Amino acid sequence: MTDETNSKSIKPHIILAVIVICVVVIGFFTLSGGDDPEEIPEPKIEAPIPDPIVDVIEQQEIDEYAVEDESESMDEAPDVVDMPPPEPIPEPIDTSDAAVKTSVIGLADYEAAARLLVNDDLLRRFVVMTENAANRTIATNHQVIVPPEQKFRVYEQSDKSFIDAASFKRYTPYVDTLDSMETESLISLYEVYKPAIKDIYAEIGDPDEDFTFVLMDAINHLLDTPEVPVPIEVETDSVMYKFADDRLESLSSVQKQLLRTGPENMRRIKAKLREVKDALQ
Template sequence: MSEENNKSLVPHFTIGAVVLVVLAALIFWPSEPEPLSVVAEVPPMVVPETVEPIIDEPLETTLLDETENNTEAKPQPIPEVAPQPLDTSDGTVKTKLLQLSDYDSFARLIIDDALLERFVVMTNNLAEEEISGNNRVLVPLDKPFRTYQQADKQWIDPASFKRYSPYVDVLASLETQSLLQLYAEYKPAIDDIFAEISSPSATFNGKLKQAIDILLDTPEIPMPVEVYTDSVMFKFADPQLESLSAPQKQLLRTGPENMRRIKAKLREIKEAL
């Protein structure tokens, strides 16, 4: 992983966690049962013991009175109110996202362009075990990847882990129930976007589950972590780590504490639901 290439990529693991928490809430949330219809008991009709005498009236007057009474008793139709279209503009989506966290830094981390589209493509890429810098929903890291040398070997500098702390802090601050409501609101728009980039048999929920499992299956590893460079990119010295998927390797680069917090948030959502 070159420093230039690493800096050009958003911390997709954290982006994925933030977004996937929203999605996981809806997927695993049990459906509310339909309300039961309440049938009121109708009291039996009471027939009077005595019948009032019928007073003869002209036929025209009687028919006119009945017509007027029927007209007055006829219920008036209730005018239908057309549903308001869902506002999927970037400004509205960003505003609603910012309302989920009290971290001021959140506003500086979100990209303002095509948020829903980027979110859908990014989640699909994570499920396919890929990372693309072209579909970021959060701004790139502002500090480079760093290593240090010891005993003729290169190791990941712990200072590199701290770069991801603002993203993880935002993730930890998001409230589950609010995330659920926001995702439910935009789910129709998300499904429409996903239908344009997926096969007919695929579902966004299915891709979401894949992405969550990929992140949660990232192994825990001891520190420090040895890396090496092939003059272009830094790679993990351990072949088993280097063989992991791109999202998993990126998650490892956040460091043990950040990774623990990300996983804990995802598990919290699944266990709660």
């Protein structure tokens, strides 16, 4: 058995759409309050200016009457009700690519996470990738994660080609990143950015449809990917590699991409998918 480094890829799918769906690349942002409300000063009551013409006796009677009247007014004054301060207005969510990427990287406990994400149009890419995955396709021009640097590899045995285990290992850093993210935190990210996602989806899909249903369809479709033991045989048509098993080759593009991550990676990805699915329900 000999190893062979092959420059032909199975297909330029480039990235794992399943990880895009799991990670829910939508940036983490903590809502903060606006400026404190200004204090309203209490109105000042000007004291009456005494008339200089009034004599001492009349002035004394006026003063006594004023004191007596003030005492009665104080007894009859209504209770002062303290009004609660107005609620601070939250600052708008920062949907810039820099904020989204920085927040997602901060969520992952994996040092290579920064190198795995693209730098532009992250929210729109996520929506397009998820919508395509729900429709059993892959949006190759809207990848959210950069492609693996290593080439796809096969080995030959008995005049047949099989996927080399090194090809599976190319995806391990992606899966490690996914595993390092807490499911509860992923759902929190999704809920915070759901209004922005809804607006984007309204432009490319059904504006009356809840994007969560689209996300669930994509997850369910990926979970339906069959388990396949190794070695996995492939064939080449001089352009790309295909699965030798017609049953596998007839799967959707996104399911075949999941298969190409290898049995162990697929097991870990599916476990995270189930956690996300349960949390969304």
